[in-house]
Amino acid sequence: MANLNKVMLIGNLTRDPELRHTPKGSAVADLGLAVNRKVQDGNGGWKDETTFVDVTVWGSSAENAQKFLTKGRGVFIEGRLQMDVWDDKATGQKRSKLKVVADNLQFLPDGKGGAPRQFPDSQSSGSYDNGSPQGGSAAPADDYQEEDDIPF
Secondary structure (H helix, E strand, C coil): CCCCCCCCEEECCCCEEEEEECCCCCEEEEEEEEEEEEEECCCEEEEEEEEEEEEEHHHHHHHHHHHHHHCEEEEEEEEHHHHEEEEECCCCCCEEEEEEEEEEEECCCCCCCCCCEECCCCCCCCCCCCCCCCCEECCCCCCCCCCCCCCC
């Protein structure tokens, strides 16, 4: 039987990215993501139902996330689910947590009128960096110059 482990999420960061490096030098960042969905309440109105997701990002995507993303910023994440299991040192009980490991991270516009901008992909030496194109951050409003003559 075939298996598929694919996750696609669009949401907002709940905190600034936390960057660290492995002993071998690979960059890894932890993100908190809030994903909303509209659900009907019992009175015919709508309300937001929020799901909080922990996301791990590797390589140059992790470094770019730490440089350019802040709490509240919108992101699109493609990745896979991973179960972390460990023994709780305080109680000795087994603990587990389901998280998303991002394969692709795309920065979304910040809502201030800027369009997404692509940043150069600085290849990391980490084995988790798949070399896929990286997302961009919104350009500052004064960074855009409109041309009068459109070539098409």
